[in-house]
Amino acid sequence: MSTPKDGPKPYEGIFVLDAAQGIAGPYCGMLLAQSGATVIKLEPPKGDWSRGLTTRAGSHSVMHTAFNRGKRGVVLDLATDEGRARAAKLAAKADVLIEAFRPGVAARIGLGPEAAKPDAVCVSVSGFGQSGPYRERPCTDGIAQAFSGLVSVNAGADGVPHKTGTLVVDIVTGISAFAACQAALAERAQDAAAGRPGRRRHLDVSLMQTAASLLVLPIAEAGLLGRMPGELNVPAGSYPTKDGAWVMFALVREEEWVTLCKQLGREDLLSDPRFTDFKARFANKPALVAILRELFLTRDAAHWVELLQAARLLCDRVNTPLEFLEDPHVKAVRAAPLLHQPELGALPFPAIPGLGAWEEPAPALGAETEALFAEWGI
Known part of the structure; x- marks a missing residue:
């Protein structure tokens, strides 16, 4: 061997x-x-x-x-x-x-x-x-x-x-x-x-x-609070796009919410009292996710990935394992x-x-x- x-x-x-x-x-x-x-x-x-x-x-x-x-x-x-x-x-x-x-x-x-x-x-x-x-x-x-x-x-x-x-x-x-x-x-x-x-x-x-x-x-925070904590970074998650694919983005700082809204052309969301910070966005998650889902469905996945990555936001396409294997970076680094x-x-x-x-x-x-x-x- x-x-x-x-x-x-x-x-x-x-x-x-x-x-x-x-x-x-x-x-x-x-x-x-x-x-x-x-x-x-x-x-x-x-x-x-x-x-x-x-x-x-x-x-x-x-x-x-x-x-x-x-x-x-x-x-x-x-x-x-x-x-x-x-x-x-x-x-x-x-x-x-x-x-x-x-x-x-x-x-x-x-x-x-x-x-x-x-x-x-x-x-x-x-x-x-x-x-x-x-x-x-x-x-x-x-x-x-x-x-x-x-x-x-x-x-x-x-x-x-x-x-x-x-x-x-x-x-x-x-x-x-x-x-x-x-x-x-x-x-x-x-x-x-x-x-x-x-x-x-x-x-x-x-x-x-x-x-x-x-x-x-979640175990540490739930044990501390005596209840389940709220989600970390609403509206982070996966969203369907026009071409039937999905994209996922994540937010770890409040400034990234500002950048996201500007990139999406929805700066009006920044002044909406329902979405002022992570806590408020978690409390009003269904309404916010519905708005973003409708928006992401207007363009293909490649458009959104290019747009958000250009602003240094955490975003990528939701790949299948086969798509992962075909990615040029995956091949380049073996x-x-x-x-x-x-x-x-x-x-x-x-x-x-x-x-x-x-x-x-x-x-x-x-x-x-x-x-x-x-x-x-x-």
């Missing part, structure tokens, strides 16, 4: 056993692989359930490829004594152990923190955390969005609360697990440098806590280079912020099991 030359590789020599399925845990493992770690993906005979979702070819799927690039793969049946014994031997070598079983299950099958090295970092990913009354409650990205309040603050123009159109909680949980794991590995290195005895570190990472962290501002995944073909994957492109393929189901165990003397 080739290793990209670019990007930091601080975890060369670190062995990660990734026994998680889905998105969050595997994404953490993939980011460790991109940072130089040797990551072994442990799957059951039927494979990670993510292999069965999204577009598929052979044992691969787009979802599985997205979050398992650059790993080596083994298959073990943990329902058998032999499978558990071989998994335990892998776990005993692990510097980092990632699992996403229901709380308590990992320990019962020999993949809990105590199975790893004495100074290992153990990452447990779950829906609601390793303790508390909801610890065994099943959870998904959408349920975490609903429970945390994220859905409630994402009401559409139809007034209906919606989940986001991507698996944002799963993905950010993976990033959060990676960040926590990095901190734990740094602390482990400090212990070793100081001659302190090694100790295991167990990281409890939940979808619930991740979803809450995404709501840090924001989503192609990865060639066996059986699936060429897929564009966004570069990882700060780490760069990761163009290593994901492992086929069980393809390296015996070869890897022979290599490791297991």
Whole structure:
């Protein structure tokens, strides 16, 4: 397997056993692989359930490829004594152990923190955390969005609360697990440098806590006020245009409201007492949005984007992912280079912020099991 030359590789020599399925845990493992770690993906005979979702070819799927690039793969049946014994031997070598079983299950099958090295970092990913009354409650990205309040603050123009159109909680949980794991590995290195005895570190990472962290501002302000705060920057948002496209603009300062009205040729709105500041505009949002919607429908999206960007306002077209991929800036900076995944073909994957492109393929189901165990003397 080739290793990209670019990007930091601080975890060369670190062995990660990734026994998680889905998105969050595997994404953490993939980011460790991109940072130089040797990551072994442990799957059951039927494979990670993510292999069965999204577009598929052979044992691969787009979802599985997205979050398992650059790993080596083994298959073990943990329902058998032999499978558990071989998994335990892998776990005993692990510097980092990632699992996403229901709380308590990992320990019962020999993949809990105590199975790893004495100074290992153990990452447990779950829906609601390793303790508390909801610890065994099943959870998904959408349920975490609903429970945390994220859905409630994402009401559409139809007034209906919606989940986001991507698996944002799963993905950010993976990033959060990676960040926590990095901190734990740094602390482990400090212990070793100081001659302190090694100790295991167990990281409890939940979808619930991740979803809450995404709501840090509304949760903090609502808790302070005892009620939901008003919207930050009315009339910011998305507006349909004459050509059937949409544009979005944002306002962060009162001066930008003045600039917006001047650019739109509606300076009369500046003297309207309903719209004097952010607070007043929030109180009268339906009336203001109706005025702006009618205005934006008079010209094409390109006109409005050019007009507002020329005034240094925060504005852009609402793109589809395909339109994003075709944008000249995206192509110029290689924001989503192609990865060639066996059986699936060429897929564009966004570069990882700060780490760069990761163009290593994901492992086929069980393809390296015996070869890897022979290599490791297991």
